[in-house]
Amino acid sequence: MDRKALAAAFPVTLPVLMGYLAIGIAFGLMLEGIGYNFIWAFFMSLTIYAGSGQYLGVTLLATAAGLGTVALMTLLINLRHVVYGLSMLEKFRGMGKRKLYMIFSLTDETYALLSGTKAPAGVDPRNFYFAIAILDQSYWIAGSVIGAVAGAVLPIDTTGVDFAMTALFVVIAVEQWESVKQHLPALLGFGVTLVSLLIVGAENMLIPALFVMVGALLLLRGRLDQKQETQEKEDILC
Structure with a gap:
């Protein structure tokens, strides 16, 4: 170790x-x-x-x-x-x-x-x-x-x-x-979880919410990576 x-x-x-x-x-x-x-x-x-x-x-x-x-x-x-x-x-x-x-x-x-x-x-x-x-x-x-x-x-x-x-x-x-300064993934997770809870109920919400979140994050990956790189460059300059 x-x-x-x-x-x-x-x-x-x-x-x-x-x-x-x-x-x-x-x-x-x-x-x-x-x-x-x-x-x-x-x-x-x-x-x-x-x-x-x-x-x-x-x-x-x-x-x-x-x-x-x-x-x-x-x-x-x-x-x-x-x-x-x-x-x-x-x-x-x-x-x-x-x-x-x-x-x-x-x-x-x-x-x-x-x-x-x-x-x-x-x-x-x-x-x-x-x-x-x-x-x-x-x-x-x-x-x-x-x-x-x-x-x-x-x-x-x-x-x-x-x-x-x-x-x-x-x-x-x-x-x-x-x-972190990029809060979109957290807000997305909260929103998807809330919608899943309202639609399918507490006992069945977890799996649908997880798969929707993963799909959404994969679709937004390019945008999130770009924002992360921009933020890192700004932090270096500061």
């Missing part, structure tokens, strides 16, 4: 650290509550590593769901990652064997950081992105294990803890809004 990249990535991942510890602890508590100890929490977070998917996994384990049901539900709840992956193809280019891990580790929060953060001067971008992914998963694993251990020894009420994930999204979104 490149220590320079790790040191540069750590401050960037602090919002994820706060959110993943809280959400990971909640997951560990839930998993221990149905009879699975910290060892299960550790290996689920190591090999599955999907926040909403793991929360669903607790319910599926508790109800002894069949493998077909598990596969279908997991596919539906994580289908959005197909869209995430398509937008990361260029950023993951040239990462060698690490590319497989980067694909695996592309959670919502890691995706948000990778898409909105640039490597500092003097730090290899590929090492920087890899460090972000490694740190984020380590936070999730730590939270899961802490939660499972705490659940085994303490009576803890987890009501409302899962809101930390929503709060984490808000923090990352605000930071990205303030760090």
Whole structure:
């Protein structure tokens, strides 16, 4: 691991650290509550590593769901990652064997950081992105294990803890809004999501909204790239 990249990535991942510890602890508590100890929490977070998917996994384990049901539900709840992956193809280019891990580790929060953060001067971008992914998963694993251990020894009420994930999204979104001057993608995402919510409802809005956003951004890519280049030139002159 490149220590320079790790040191540069750590401050960037602090919002994820706060959110993943809280959400990971909640997951560990839930998993221990149905009879699975910290060892299960550790290996689920190591090999599955999907926040909403793991929360669903607790319910599926508790109800002894069949493998077909598990596969279908997991596919539906994580289908959005197909869209995430398509937008990361260029950023993951040239990462060698690490590319497989980067694909695996592309959670919502890691995706948000990778898409909105640039490597500092003097730090290899590929090492920087890899460090972000490694740190984020380590936070999730730590939270899961802490939660499972705490659940085994303490009576803890987890009501409302899962809101930390929503709060984490808000923090990352605000930071990205303030760090860039081109707000069209964010406004487009908000508008498309709102329209999708009104047309198909909260339960079915995610996939249509994602595909419409990706299509719109592909159509506008030339314009957005041109504006970005212009802005960078203006910043250099200033």
